[in-house]
Amino acid sequence: MIGSNDVQRIVVVCNIAPPSDRPASALSFVGDNVTGGPSSEYQRSVWTWQFDLVGDVAELHGPISTVEFETLARRLTVELMESKTSYGRHHNADLAEDLLGDFTEHTDALA
Numbered sequence: 001m002i003g004s005n006d007v008q009r010i011v012v013v014c015n016i017a018p019p020s021d022r023p024a025s026a027l028s029f030v031g032d033n034v035t036g037g038p039s040s041e042y043q044r045s046v047w048t049w050q051f052d053l054v055g056d057v058a059e060l061h062g063p064i065s066t067v068e069f070e071t072l073a074r075r076l077t078v079e080l081m082e083s084k085t086s087y088g089r090h091h092n093a094d095l096a097e098d099l100l101g102d103f104t105e106h107t108d109a110l111a
Helices: 068-080 086-090 092-106
Strands: 011-018 036-039 042-051
Touching: 011 068, 042 068, 068 092
Parallel strands: none
Antiparallel strands: 011 042, 036 042
């Protein structure tokens, strides 16, 4: 992605299940290198996070803990695997587990 001043940036977008204890209006946030908000993907409501990887991954801070982020990501993964959509039929559980494991291993301080 090309940002301001024609600087190349790496941006990662991740969808996780929205927390059941918060309304959609409470899911929008803006951090230094992380933003998020309610969205609709995969024929369901999701919480979309966008990580701007311009600096140290350990500096990414969001409104929830790493443990809660992992839990919500896994919940959406399970929902997709069990769905009767193409996402369920073509979902690769091993790849998803590897990606989540690698991501959460390097981001112990989202909150």
